[in-house]
Amino acid sequence: MNSPNLSTAENRLRQQARQCVDKQQWEAAQAALESLVVQVPDDATARLELADVLFQRGRLRESTAWMLRVAQRLPRDADFIIKVTQRLVAVGETLAARSCLDLLAQAPGLPPKWLVSQAHLRFMLGEIASARALMESAMAAGIDSPGEQHLYAMLLQFSGDIDRACTVLENCLKRWPHFGDAAMVLVNLRKQKPEANRLDFVQEQLRQLTRDSKDPGAMFVRAEFEYAQFKVLDDLKRHEEAWPALARCNALMHELNPYDAAGEAAVTDALMRLPAPDNQVGRAGSGPVFDGPVPIFIVGMPRSGTTLLDRMLSGHSQVVSAGEIIDFWRQLHWAADVTPARAQGLLQIIQHSADIDYAELGARYLRQTQWRAQGRACYIDKLPANIQMVAFIRRALPHAPILHMVRDPVDTCFSNLKAMFGNVSSYSYDLQALAHYYGQYARLVRHWHDHLPGAMLDVSYASLVRDPESTMRGVLEYCGLSLQENCLHPERNASPVATPSSAQVRESIHTRGLEQWRHYAKQLEPLRQAIGAPAVNAD
Template identity: 60%
Template structure:
């Protein structure tokens, strides 16, 4: 084939692939894209298209191959490489994604929007110091959007620069008063006081927003401002008014993100069946090299972040934060497209076909860099409580710590958290009670079926009697006691959580019984929990 005919042929194939994709003729489009890559293996745009097409058809493993093949022939096109990184992260190829990010650092004088894109990718994989540095570079270079300002403020917060974070978010709300995302971030930054709060501005903005939103965007923005009003009034001790704002917020969010109790029950049933279908007795840990992960699991808002800060204050431990790597690798080996509860249900249904040794090996390969030279690293993703039996099969040498907190404190803390478009159960009291019941049922099963799988750590005991509880936790992980673990407020490492102000304080008991400020309003929750116990 001559150069001219080759060029024409590729042009024709690209046009055909476009037409096939637009027409929904996916097998034909896949064949055209594969033919293009045989003749032009350096065509990264085509590799990304093929990966997306395979992903769209439900082939997670196959969708990874075009990306990995393209790694060693990347073009000098920063935006295409950013697209590559996004897809690699989604498929659990974090090491390859970091290599691509490192490659982008070699680009001379990249445009500001490219620098910001890199910052978002570093943020996505939990490299918060690097993400902050890149975001500040992008802002200095002229990026001026509300989204960039919010990212800048959050990263300042995660890195412990609270005063600067507040200023950035305050300016964001002044400049873009309709930008709801900044409001929750700002009020969560620190406790609001009578002399320092944003209540008047927040209420004024609420009056400008449509009382009856006509689309999901308006509804979400209004919910964010209602949450910010709730948090402020709650901090000020004006509990009746605060509850009214929270009820309005959660009614909007429940409408946007309804809870499906039958799906949650199906997931719990499937996870229990999956653990019973195979021999779940602990297996002697296979020989391996490198740092050991320590998993912290439990309900969100149960004290998992505090426990993470305590452990990562130890000289032999660092925190990897809330990483989804085990979830990603489990789905990858099962070849199931991640789709929250629906995806997990499919994984559980395929459990007898999953190679858990491969899950463990892939997990370690993609996460051990996070230990930063230390022998242990903490994987603190509360939702991994659903995956305990899978973790035991894949990584039998990894300690698992299960945070336990009073059900009313836990449920109310979730109900008032405003998690955005995830966690639909947190926006309605009946849904919250139902979800907690499923959680409790699964935990009981883990203790019965896998009695030595995880150590319960009671939140009340941890904050009231830290001097006796912390040594017990450290011993379970094979660690000696160190004084620094009793003073987690001295831990200066970045922390990505809504409760940043609290975790940078000394251990305290203020979180115990906080729900009682709303005892009357929460009576339906208390009754539902009692019925489900």
């Protein structure tokens, strides 16, 4: 038993640490917590707080090490285990996070709120089937809120159960008619038709919503319903009415999420200043074959057809899709010992790039991701933003194929403009911002091709939908695989897909995605002029 004096000292240190954290005095908070951990080495809460403070100080490796120590000796406290798991997911310790969730799954009679927390975390890890099962248990236990109904509907959508997803969302909107998240997803799940559409409902909600409020929440909800109005009108081919709704949506979202053009350009400039590796590292397949499943990276602009390529490639019997995982970014941050901080974080990584142990980076990435292969020879890491990671991937994983999806510039940009990504992808809500972002992407692609020849294979979206057999034959040959019939039939692929186009890519291959922008050619002329001539070959 601790002596009274020791207990008093512990309480003093806890109070001191709490006060320092409240004042964001991180160095002093670290000192107090380190002293507390020495006095009470089994105190899991103090260890986790120390990990949080180290993270705030930018010491990612030390922070992660403390989190892992906490995960090895977890108390029987579901709320605490959830907190630990959230942090482990955020820093890329996927294996430890899954172990925490497996432990939590053994606890009998957990309240529904913890089932929902587990579902969120399984979803973040890309385990759609597990997340769906947890949500079904939570809902059977009485959990019921708009957000939880929305999450359940999304998991149904990603699983391919579109009818049930629609039913959940329709019931949700009957109870919470101003819930914009549900309205957006519902109109996206099916093409709206003259005889069956949600236009009257959406327009009635817009009439009821406050027009001039500057409250961010109210602005976001209005943007969601404006987007839903655009989607219905666009489906109904009422393009002259549709464009103003999209413009109002994007104006609201641009105000809420201003685009950092200078930051984006700074990242591109810094990436282009990276020293070129020798030729042996620059080409896919040039390094030694590593043990276990091979990752295949799909990169490019968002909305360029990466999900379609993913679905076709994962139709192969030796390939599975891991979805849009950000594991390489997380492991790169660990390797450079830089805490995530958007553009600023990547700039710091680039500054430290010469000191990174790329063999260790590659090994960490494989250790945290190869479980996703599910017994297959290859697994797909489909994250368009990894176009910025090409040089790092080539150094860390020289044997891994990188597929670069290429689509007509205006088609790509228009698809981004009408996607409504929420409070991310700030470039997509303004024509000039979109043109600038595309320009940075095109600059970087040219640079990779010039300075890392053979580092990635360009895959034309137009060729993929017009001549899928020969295009996929080339893709599979690049990946060391032979063509299989199912690769030409993405509609047969029953595996989950968690992207905005998850409903559309369950269809057979079609060419409807080509030149959709021409319906709005007049309104998009400033964008077309800003982009100029195609910067990458789309044919």
